[in-house]
Amino acid sequence: GAVVSQHPSRVICKSGTSVKIECRSLDFQATTMFWYRQFPKKSLMLMATSNEGSKATYEQGVEKDKFLINHASLTLSTLTVTSAHPEDSSFYICSASGQGGSNYGYTFGSGTRLTVV
Amino acid sequence: QQQVKQSPQSLIVQKGGISIINCAYENTAFDYFPWYQQFPGKGPALLIAIRPDVSEKKEGRFTISFNKSAKQFSLHIMDSQPGDSATYFCAASIPLNDYKLSFGAGTTVTVRA
Numbered sequence: 001g002a003v004v005s006q007h008p009s010r011v012i013c014k015s016g017t018s019v020k021i022e023c024r025s026l027d028f029q030a031t032t033m034f035w036y037r038q039f040p041k042k043s044l045m046l047m048a049t050s051n052e053g054s055k056a057t058y059e060q061g062v063e064k065d066k067f068l069i070n071h072a073s074l075t076l077s078t079l080t081v082t083s084a085h086p087e088d089s090s091f092y093i094c095s096a097s098g099q100g101g102s103n104y105g106y107t108f109g110s111g112t113r114l115t116v117v
Numbered sequence: 118q119q120q121v122k123q124s125p126q127s128l129i130v131q132k133g134g135i136s137i138i139n140c141a142y143e144n145t146a147f148d149y150f151p152w153y154q155q156f157p158g159k160g161p162a163l164l165i166a167i168r169p170d171v172s173e174k175k176e177g178r179f180t181i182s183f184n185k186s187a188k189q190f191s192l193h194i195m196d197s198q199p200g201d202s203a204t205y206f207c208a209a210s211i212p213l214n215d216y217k218l219s220f221g222a223g224t225t226v227t228v229r230a
Binding site for chain 2: 006032034041042043044046049091093095097106107108109110111113
């Protein structure tokens with residue numbers, strides 16, 4: 001139980017385009033989802049926290065107009081990287097928590113490798 | 118500013134040996150301390166977790182030792198296997214802060230056969 005599916009696993013896009021990453025809780029209701037960014041050989045950096053039906057709360061220094069987060073249902077949150085540039089290339093990971101989820105509160109997705117060319 | 122300090126940055130251990138990773142924190146409001154294992158190109162997976170009312174927790178070959186007074190906790194991997202080669206992250210969270218996880222910097226463990 002407590003499975004989080006993240007899609008796509010890899011995406012390459014051209015500079016200036018937008019990319020959408022999906023995070024789905026498959027067998028539980030995710031009332032809270034977190035989005036992280038991870039640079040090579042570095043730790044996870046929290047970008048934003050979203051609660052179902054509410055606006056996301058962004059961490060300091062994260063551009064909310066560039067990284068659009070939508071959490072419209074209890075099973076789906078999306079991260080859209082708008083007008084992507086090469087410096088947005090990174091590994092993006094979501095995690096979810098909620099009723100019926102992991103007893104430890106968080107389940108992570110498998111991550112999305114974004115490359116902007 | 119990293120709220121959870123993790124060491125070492127990397128370690129190499131022989132198959133069958135013990136891997137030890139240490140973490141320290143300052144915020145006494147933390148009340149949940151998980152360890153995650155991450156393989157290249159994958160998301161982190163929960164390995165084991167502990168709350169501050171317990172000094173030790175063991176699950177298979179993985180043990181967390183927790184010292185509340187010293188504000189330190191550590192992960193011991195017993196009988197290390199090549200399949201344990203991965204990056205390990207300690208973390209901590211505060212319930213009143215939306216349970217946001219503060220991660221350590223990570224430790225890359227290499228187990229030599």
